[in-house]
Amino acid sequence: MTALRIGGTIISAICLILVGLFIWGLVAGEPWRFWAIAAPVIVGFLAVMGIGFSIGRLMASTKIADSTKNHPEE
Numbered sequence: 001m002t003a004l005r006i007g008g009t010i011i012s013a014i015c016l017i018l019v020g021l022f023i024w025g026l027v028a029g030e031p032w033r034f035w036a037i038a039a040p041v042i043v044g045f046l047a048v049m050g051i052g053f054s055i056g057r058l059m060a061s062t063k064i065a066d067s068t069k070n071h072p073e074e
Helices: 003-028 030-061
Strands: none
Touching: 003 030
């Protein structure tokens, strides 16, 4: 198997395990039901904040070329 197929198999297995844990958490009872909903929300929120931080850092650190150098004076 190639590295991509192995990686895909691992990702698929992890997703199946997480879906099983999520459904078990919803069915298991009250303390687990809260965390079954809260944990994905926390992870999603942190992922969105990380992407936003990355975009902001990229925008802040990008140097802008001086546009007057490219256009000769008329």
